[in-house]
Amino acid sequence: MPDYSITDLERWDEIIREKADSFGLDVxxxxxxxxxxxxxxxxxxxxxMPSHYPHWSYGKSFEKLKTMYDYGVSGLPYEMVIxxxxxxxxxxxxxxxxxxxxxxxxxxxxxxxxxxNFNFKQTRAEFTIxxxxxxxxxxxxxxxxxxxxxxxxxxxxxxxxxxxxxxRRNRAIRKLSQDEERQRLFESSQPRPDPFHKIHRRxxxxxxxxxxxxxxxxxDLLLFIRDYNPYLADWERDLLTIVHEEACxxxxxxxxxxxxxxxxxxxxxxxxNSLELPSDLHLEFLVRHNxxxxxxxxxxNPYHIGLKVWDEIKRLHDDPTPEEKRExxxxxxxxxxxxxxxxxxxxxxxxxxYLSEKLMRELDLxxxxxxxxDYVVTKVADKDAWRDVKETLLKSIGTGTxxxxxxxxxxxxxxxxxxxxxxxxxxxLLLEYAxxxxxxxxxxxxxxxxxxxxxxxxxxxxxxxxxxFAAKPAR
Amino acid sequence: xxxxxxxxxxxxxxxxxxxxxxxxxxxxxxxxxSIRDNIADIVAEESIIGKSRDKIIKVPIRGVREYRxxxxxxxxxxxxxxxxxxxxxVVGKGQKEGPGQGDKAGDRPGQxxxxxxxxxxxxxxxxxxxxxLPDLERRAMRKIPAxxxxxxxxxxQVGIRIRLDKRRTARERVRRILATxxxxxxxxxxxxxxxxxxxxxxxxxxLTYRHVVTDVRNESNAVVMCIMDTSxxxxxxxxxxxxxxxxxxxxxxxxxxxxVELVFIAHHTEAREVTEDEFFHKAESGGTFIxxxxxxxxxxxxxxxxxxxxxxxxxxxxxxxNFDSDNPxxxxxxxxxxxxxxxxGYGEIKPLGSRYYESSMLNLFRRLDADxxxxxxxxxxxxxxxxxxxxxxxxxxxxADSAATPA
Numbered sequence: 001m002p003d004y005s006i007t008d009l010e011r012w013d014e015i016i017r018e019k020a021d022s023f024g025l026d027v028x029x030x031x032x033x034x035x036x037x038x039x040x041x042x043x044x045x046x047x048x049m050p051s052h053y054p055h056w057s058y059g060k061s062f063e064k065l066k067t068m069y070d071y072g073v074s075g076l077p078y079e080m081v082i083x084x085x086x087x088x089x090x091x092x093x094x095x096x097x098x099x100x101x102x103x104x105x106x107x108x109x110x111x112x113x114x115x116x117n118f119n120f121k122q123t124r125a126e127f128t129i130x131x132x133x134x135x136x137x138x139x140x141x142x143x144x145x146x147x148x149x150x151x152x153x154x155x156x157x158x159x160x161x162x163x164x165x166x167x168r169r170n171r172a173i174r175k176l177s178q179d180e181e182r183q184r185l186f187e188s189s190q191p192r193p194d195p196f197h198k199i200h201r202r203x204x205x206x207x208x209x210x211x212x213x214x215x216x217x218x219x220d221l222l223l224f225i226r227d228y229n230p231y232l233a234d235w236e237r238d239l240l241t242i243v244h245e246e247a248c249x250x251x252x253x254x255x256x257x258x259x260x261x262x263x264x265x266x267x268x269x270x271x272x273n274s275l276e277l278p279s280d281l282h283l284e285f286l287v288r289h290n291x292x293x294x295x296x297x298x299x300x301n302p303y304h305i306g307l308k309v310w311d312e313i314k315r316l317h318d319d320p321t322p323e324e325k326r327e328x329x330x331x332x333x334x335x336x337x338x339x340x341x342x343x344x345x346x347x348x349x350x351x352x353x354y355l356s357e358k359l360m361r362e363l364d365l366x367x368x369x370x371x372x373x374d375y376v377v378t379k380v381a382d383k384d385a386w387r388d389v390k391e392t393l394l395k396s397i398g399t400g401t402x403x404x405x406x407x408x409x410x411x412x413x414x415x416x417x418x419x420x421x422x423x424x425x426x427x428x429l430l431l432e433y434a435x436x437x438x439x440x441x442x443x444x445x446x447x448x449x450x451x452x453x454x455x456x457x458x459x460x461x462x463x464x465x466x467x468x469f470a471a472k473p474a475r
Numbered sequence: 476x477x478x479x480x481x482x483x484x485x486x487x488x489x490x491x492x493x494x495x496x497x498x499x500x501x502x503x504x505x506x507x508x509s510i511r512d513n514i515a516d517i518v519a520e521e522s523i524i525g526k527s528r529d530k531i532i533k534v535p536i537r538g539v540r541e542y543r544x545x546x547x548x549x550x551x552x553x554x555x556x557x558x559x560x561x562x563x564x565v566v567g568k569g570q571k572e573g574p575g576q577g578d579k580a581g582d583r584p585g586q587x588x589x590x591x592x593x594x595x596x597x598x599x600x601x602x603x604x605x606x607x608l609p610d611l612e613r614r615a616m617r618k619i620p621a622x623x624x625x626x627x628x629x630x631x632q633v634g635i636r637i638r639l640d641k642r643r644t645a646r647e648r649v650r651r652i653l654a655t656x657x658x659x660x661x662x663x664x665x666x667x668x669x670x671x672x673x674x675x676x677x678x679x680x681x682l683t684y685r686h687v688v689t690d691v692r693n694e695s696n697a698v699v700m701c702i703m704d705t706s707x708x709x710x711x712x713x714x715x716x717x718x719x720x721x722x723x724x725x726x727x728x729x730x731x732x733x734x735v736e737l738v739f740i741a742h743h744t745e746a747r748e749v750t751e752d753e754f755f756h757k758a759e760s761g762g763t764f765i766x767x768x769x770x771x772x773x774x775x776x777x778x779x780x781x782x783x784x785x786x787x788x789x790x791x792x793x794x795x796x797n798f799d800s801d802n803p804x805x806x807x808x809x810x811x812x813x814x815x816x817x818x819x820g821y822g823e824i825k826p827l828g829s830r831y832y833e834s835s836m837l838n839l840f841r842r843l844d845a846d847x848x849x850x851x852x853x854x855x856x857x858x859x860x861x862x863x864x865x866x867x868x869x870x871x872x873x874x875a876d877s878a879a880t881p882a
Binding site: 006009010013014017029030031032033034035036038042045046054055056057058059060062063086093104154161162163165166295296297298299300301304305363364365366367368369370374375376377378379380389392393396401402403405422426427428429430431433434436437440 | 478479480481482483484493494495497498499500501502503504505539540541542543544545546547548549550551552553554555556557558559560561562563564565566567
């Protein structure tokens with residue numbers, strides 16, 4: 001049993017909170033729940049939510065986590081925070097006092113990030129817990145409904161999960177309605193007012209196809225199917241909505257993993273260093289801190305990379321080299337720059353702006369590709385190639401790992417075929433996965449689905465209809 | 476700003492909440508389904524013959540992946556080195572996992588592929604779930620008592636001490652006390668006198684015992700005759716295929732029918748009845764008279780298993796390389812066997828390529844047009860499971876057109 005009581009934690013929490021305030025962190029009210037490893041595994045499997053709808057994939061995730069934990073492949077996180085108001089965090093019961101102090105400070109870092117980063121503005125943190133609970137309740141009611149039942153709900157959820165991340169990336173931009181899109185299409189096709197129209201040749205007028213659905217390429221796959229497949233039942237539409245809403249909730253966390261972990265690590269370090277801990281606690285803190293933020297050779301540790309970049313931002317403003325000073329007066333103090341960045345950026349912009357050539361070399365970032373059975377380093381962050389490595393990095397973080405797929409026509413060929421285009425950026429789709437995902441899509445859409453992509457440099461159309469999957473070169 | 480709220484750990488709550496139990500159960504079901512779907516591969520891959528039932532087999536699970544649109548192999552990744560990384564360094568191997576073991580920003584789908592351990596016993600159970608001996612008639616006048624099992628059947632007021640149901644007994648007592656009291660016009664237990672409340676003994680009529688009956692289920696008599704060609708022309712590969720086949724059959728019968736009798740016959744030019752162990756492990760040589768095996772089977776049948784009393788299943792595996800002079804006799808005895816048996820199966824082992832130049836009994840057996848006679852050709856390991864299913868599936872017609880090879 002730990003050698004501290006809840007009262008100790010409350011005392012430390014007060015001190016930490018005072019420090020956090022003085023540093024300028026702006027947080028939601030905070031709640032901590034002490035839990036054991038079983039609870040923690042459970043929370044991890046269900047993304048931290050106290051209430052969540054059932055689906056076998058969470059059972060799978062639990063089994064996987066538990067196996068890895070039981071065999072010592074991976075430990076458990078010391079904490080877990082969810083983006084809600086009040087922010088809810090879980091602390092492991094078996095942590096030492098030092099770890100709890102570190103963790104509480106870390107949690108306030110996340111809390112501040114959730115509250116202030118623009119990506120999280122649309123998640124409506126005050127409703128998080130109740131929304132997930134309502135979702136769980138609705139899904140359970142469909143399962144218990146004798147006219148629906150477990151299996152049919154599972155089928156829809158399977159398919160919806162496969163497509164849940166195919167959505168608009170920037171949720172902060174308002175989505176235009178179909179009518180507004182049509183209006184825009186119409187206006188943009190009108191000839192511009194031309195003061196010299198008397199002498200200019202009249203431009204040829206191309207009437208826009210205003211009957212086309214969708215009016216503009218559509219990225220929200222689940223919502224589009226929900227709204228445009230007339231054969232779906234109400235409960236099926238509701239399931240699609242639920243899965244979409246959950247994906248919307250988690251998207252900002254995918255987008256800001258590196259920033260968020262770096263930010264929390266930055267502040268737990270600052271806060272604990274300012275606490276003037278007794279030397280035994282301080283020593284343990286240093287050890288734990290370095291365990292968390294150490295580099296993972298061969299992979300990317302978001303804690304490590306994030307912390308490095310935040311440090312770099314601070315240094316850039318407080319202590320620039322003469323060269324950097326000449327390049328652009330940054331102005332403002334380091335702290336101001338940190339807080340401005342934490343509000344306004346996401347991983348991609350964060351790294352694009354602040355991951356310098358020097359820092360990349362310091363981190364020894366490299367690019368690897370698969371050659372036969374091996375992963376081989378193809379580029380390192382040297383003078384010639386660092387930009388390429390950086391570009392690859394930016395593509396493989398956040399939503400860069402999710403292929404961009406847009407619906408361009410819901411009535412392709414006049415037979416209600418759903419036609420989609422994959423915006424190919426040099427990376428091919430994994431065909432086996434594409435096939436099975438299209439199968440799910442076909443089940444939801446109820447008619448043939450077609451996806452235009454490039455396979456080995458050739459334009460290819462992948463289709464899935466009642467006869468199954470086919471890949472044909474595009475004409 | 477108010478301080479944070481700390482909710483302490485409560486043991487009772489933690490024990491109660493196994494929230495993922497339902498989802499785990501469903502996931503395991505899916506794993507089992509996946510094993511069933513891949514069973515043909517597993518049977519072909521693993522040499523399971525003669526292995527102990529506790530042997531653990533690794534089964535790759537493919538069915539429980541969660542599919543999404545993801546990037547394929549030509550997508551480069553970025554990793555972090557320990558300094559001095561040079562182009563050309565190899566940082567990882569294989570498709571299954573990304574390089575290193577750290578958190579990768581990208582999530583390779585390959586990581587979804589994992590293996591699970593099952594014992595041979597579990598595997599066999601899963602395999603035979605939906606198979607049964609076809610055409611099992613209730614031929615018997617005399618039946619074999621199949622399973623003697625103790626079965627619970629209600630409750631009694633008398634019984635032996637070991638079957639005393641304590642919970643029910645206690646409930647009976649409370650019920651009796653309340654009933655007595657209500658009868659006396661008292662409704663609340665508190666109103667009784669203190670002396671009464673102290674002592675509330677059990678009465679004999681409170682005692683409740685579980686009642687147990689012996690459950691005897693009768694099953695029809697059945698005998699399965701396994702006939703295998705062990706002649707010199709049956710080389711190692713052929714014998715391996717034949718034995719795998721019989722092994723499945725044997726395991727199937729042993730799993731499903733406790734009271735089915737098994738007869739093993741090995742033949743070359745002469746036939747012998749052998750033990751199970753000899754049948755699976757002993758090698759012999761010599762020429763081939765298929766009729767000798769069939770004759771032996773007929774002899775044993777007339778001696779011990781009269782067709783009017785027994786359901787008879789005959790399976791024969793051979794490479795079809797019979798002495799020509801024996802063919803008429805083989806056909807005649809086969810016809811006799813088909814007459815008495817419920818099902819007579821002939822499996823011809825023809826390792827790939829040999830099918831076209833070696834002699835075959837299939838042409839001969841084509842003349843034997845009995846409904847209960849079936850032939851299959853086994854060319855490679857992969858054929859074993861489909862052809863086995865073709866023999867035994869409840870819905871034989873459906874499987875037959877996909878699995879059985881044209882004979």
